[in-house]
Amino acid sequence: xxxxxxxxxxxxxxxxxxTDADRVISTIFDEILKTLKQGGRVELRGFGIFSVRxxxxxxxxxxxxxAPVAVEAKKVPFFKAGKTMTDVLNKKPGAA
Amino acid sequence: MQKTLTRADIADALNREMGFSxxxxxxxxxxxxxxxxxxxxxxxxxxxxxxxxxxPHxxxxxxxxxxxxxEAHAIExxxxxxxxxxxxLRKGLK
Numbered sequence: 001x002x003x004x005x006x007x008x009x010x011x012x013x014x015x016x017x018x019t020d021a022d023r024v025i026s027t028i029f030d031e032i033l034k035t036l037k038q039g040g041r042v043e044l045r046g047f048g049i050f051s052v053r054x055x056x057x058x059x060x061x062x063x064x065x066x067a068p069v070a071v072e073a074k075k076v077p078f079f080k081a082g083k084t085m086t087d088v089l090n091k092k093p094g095a096a
Numbered sequence: 097m098q099k100t101l102t103r104a105d106i107a108d109a110l111n112r113e114m115g116f117s118x119x120x121x122x123x124x125x126x127x128x129x130x131x132x133x134x135x136x137x138x139x140x141x142x143x144x145x146x147x148x149x150x151x152p153h154x155x156x157x158x159x160x161x162x163x164x165x166x167e168a169h170a171i172e173x174x175x176x177x178x179x180x181x182x183x184x185l186r187k188g189l190k
Contacts, residue, residue, distance in 0.1 A: 024128070
């Protein structure tokens with residue numbers, strides 16, 4: 001499912017014009033994006049948790065030449081699936 | 097340490113940006129994340145451009161070990177979701 005398909009579904013379910021459904025979805029994901037870019041954490045019970053994790057600097061290798069290269073420390077976005085999501089995917093009884 | 101963003105904060109944003117009531121905002125937030133979960137359940141990858149992809153994976157059964165007791169036991173087949181952030185999201189963090 002891509003964003004445009006999600007837009008169609010949300011528009012139909014909420015009696016919205018596609019442009020408005022697009023704005024709703026964009027606003028939701030933009031809020032998450034903004035929070036992560038500021039180094040924050042997003043907790044959506046049932047869905048999951050978005051956070052930012054730090055990767056330490058390490059010595060890497062150029063795979064083509066084998067020459068060692070320094071890889072700097074960096075921050076990566078991280079997502080942990082919530083309980084409802086995990087249960088629905090694994091068909092646990094009682095999952096929404 | 098900044099506050100964690102929750103559904104209530106997203107509902108505030110929908111209210112501010114689009115003028116929806118809080119009740120309607122919460123309903124639409126549930127609707128959006130519900131559709132994402134439903135698509136993953138059908139085995140579809142969910143791709144939100146400029147944000148990230150959520151990819152469902154089926155894991156096979158494998159043998160694991162209880163780290164405390166050392167006992168071997170089977171880890172049942174299960175489905176997990178991997179998260180692949182877009183370049184746009186990765187870049188903004190530096």
